[in-house]
Amino acid sequence: MTTSSEIEKAPEPKTESKEEREGEKKGEAKADAPKGDATKKPVAPEKELTMQETLARMRTAFRKVGAPSYEQRMHALDRMEKMILGHKHDIAKAISEDFGNRSKHESLLAEVFITHGAIKHAREHLREWMEVEPRDTNLVFMPARVELMPQPLGVVGIIAPWNYPVQLALSPLAAVLAAGNRAMIKPSELVPATSELLKKIVAEHFDRDEVAVFPGGVEVGAEFAKLAFDHLVFTGSTRVGKIVMRAAAENLVPVTLELGGKSPTIVGEDFSVQDAATTIVNGKLFNAGQTCIAPDYVMVPKAKLEPFVEACKSAIAKMYPRLADNGDYTSIVNTQHYDRLKGYLADAKEKGAKIVEVNPAGEKLDEAKRKLAPTLVVSPGEDTTVMQEEIFGPILPIKTYDKLEDAIDYVNDHPRPLALYFFSHDAEQIDEVLDRTVSGGVSINATMMHIAQDDLPFGGVGPSGMGHYHAKEGFDSFSKKKPVFYQGRINGSAIMRPPYGKAIDFLMGLLIGK
């Protein structure tokens, strides 16, 4: 294994002969050259490249080498797998350092397992995804052949948020590499230890003209978004998504925007209140609610409000009997977010909502450790910030509805959400909710499970995002599906040229009438 210091000393890309390129396309020798070439001779250390220099270098390498072969892409995915599995405990440790406390199991599940699933799925399906797709040729142009050829775009930029800092940087990367691209990643400034770890492990496993990481804050992000990538994936808030899309528009860079918002949860009349409460509380408190697809608020039938509140309290107590020293209960990422959440609660209280803090052991929570007790906000008004802003914390507003259609109308009166959850065993009601609401994704009788399905695409709609990744849709997002027409040796194209004569009149007569 090549070390990161050796990588820094790697020579500039040299011009390759056709034979070398052919060999590389077949996955021979050079496919192993990036990382893992123990014969590489150390040369004078190279300076760190700027983002612009890196992009230029990646673009040059892409042009020179062309679309990587199946074997080369598999090799890149293998290196990703080695990187993430080999550093799984470092990842969990770094994220916990950044958060104050992040449940180790949540890191292994949400960062490592999900990303590894994306890598495995891409590897299993890569051959079929890369296949040229034959399409039908219009009869009048026969004999000819038409097909759709997937082709890598070139260099893809990835801007990641802090809440799942590894998954949201590397899961897009799996699709980007499977599609044969190179990538530049800008992680979030709110998780500096994780960002530095990402930079280090990526440099250990990839050449810097394949994948490079640029930690930094808003200024770095703003500069990054202005780069003339071939595609830009942004995961973050709807507010910053608009800024990023504006910057990308200057270079007509296509964007995939994975944004946020308020994901509604509806509990159906027929569903067990206890079961719904357990699942919803679990989804809400995973990562202490700092999840883009966390159930943001719940709507329950009016008659079930009190039983539902009680069921939430006991479900929380079962999952988190203690909070302060409980490693399973994740901290709020920083003071600013902690204060923001406290502010939401103060606002809801002031505006008359009932606040139910669930602190099962009645512990005194040290503010410096930023553990915010799970809190139910019962019947908040529409003017509360908790019902206006994405919560992104362990606060669960609970509203009531009279008829299912009222709950559906409520969802439709608000921006299209990233996720929607409905709890019911009534097939008709499930169909009604699915048909009448538009959202990024849905889990029925569960929360957040749709994101963990490797064969399902993931992405928002409208204000919650545009475009998809995960599954084949991810491969397609980062590929140009190039339509190709192959003219037949014998063909009738001559009749379509001037001077137009009787043959074209006859043909048009047949096709569209005289």
Ligand code: NAD
């Ligand atoms: P954010 O929008 O504040 O930041 C996201 C990234 O953008 C960070 O790397 C940040 O440095 C960068 N950035 C900030 N200003 C920028 C600018 N002007 N130009 C370019 N880049 C800039 O989001 P966040 O606080 O890190 O994450 C929370 C938000 O992300 C929530 O709204 C959440 O719902 C959303 N989110 C969405 C998904 C999804 O898959 N749809 C996943 C996780 C989080």
